[in-house]
Amino acid sequence: MDGTVLNSEVIYHKMINELCGKYNRVYTKDLQIRMYGVTDREICETVVKELKMPISIDEFEKQLTDLAQKLLPSAPLQRGAERILTHLHDYKIPMALATNSTEQAVRLHAAVRPKLFGMFHHKVSITDPAVRQGKPSPDIYLVAASKFPDKPQPQQCLVFEDSAVGVTSAIEAGMQVVMIPDPRLDREHTRRATIVIQSLMDFKPELFGLPPFDDTPKRCDRVDTS
Known part of the structure; x- marks a missing residue:
């Protein structure tokens, strides 16, 4: 998140x-x-x-x-986030939110962008009772995967992360990781990711067997908090 x-x-x-x-x-x-x-x-x-x-x-x-x-x-959306979430949701690709933030923080953001956060099948936070340890431990991602109806294996899951802590968590869970690192992060901290991109706008879904982007992706709601 x-x-x-x-x-x-x-x-x-x-x-x-x-x-x-x-x-x-x-x-x-x-x-x-x-x-x-x-x-x-x-x-x-x-x-x-x-x-x-x-x-x-x-x-x-x-x-x-x-x-x-x-x-x-x-907090504003990251560049490309709305586009990719809407795209995957339109193609009925199951998505979960897995975050080191608390459930309270998730609720704060969801209240501002209900439609966007409603695209997630479920949300797993650091305060979820099933999560024993936060990232970099793999718990959050394993719990998130277990809550999908078809119970996918870790190798069937694709994670999007911005931090080295999160990448470690996903790798330890046995999942592939697309990393969008903060530009100030040392390149050494990006080496474990499956692929590294500058922004979500650079993501190519077809590289991971997902439907390619449409020319005119749909947009979802945004609440003006200014």
Whole structure:
């Protein structure tokens, strides 16, 4: 979800930077890159400990959650996300959302874009009872696959990811991965992906046995949050 469907990673880092500045701490670029794809709780634990924040991890997480409720719904879609989701949905290709974000965060985004998020057969978050560990463990993707009616084998599943943490999760689950990395990510962190593209607009479905794009893909709704 974050960084793949939605350009919400940028908002997350702005929120964290704002909280750090509130306590005269600097949220460095290096630390930002390390936080791509990890859970909210892991972000809070790492930032509080490494920057020696004068508040507890729980308090930092509470403040981050409060900011998220206000700012996350304004996250724009990633380039090409609407196109590919609509295309696969039109061709009845089963899709699931598998995210290290919480169910609450998923609901926030789904409330803003109900039709888009309604294209997913189901959604699996870090707070799903069946998920023991978040990415980079394979749990989230294995649970997501198990919830499709036909119970596909891992090798039948194709994952879209933007982070090295997510790619590791998918590879460990035995799935193929299309990676759309943040341009600041070191190339070394992209090597395990099946294929690497600059944006979802560059994805060619036919490479994976999926129907090629139509010339005029349909568009879905978008709620103006400005």
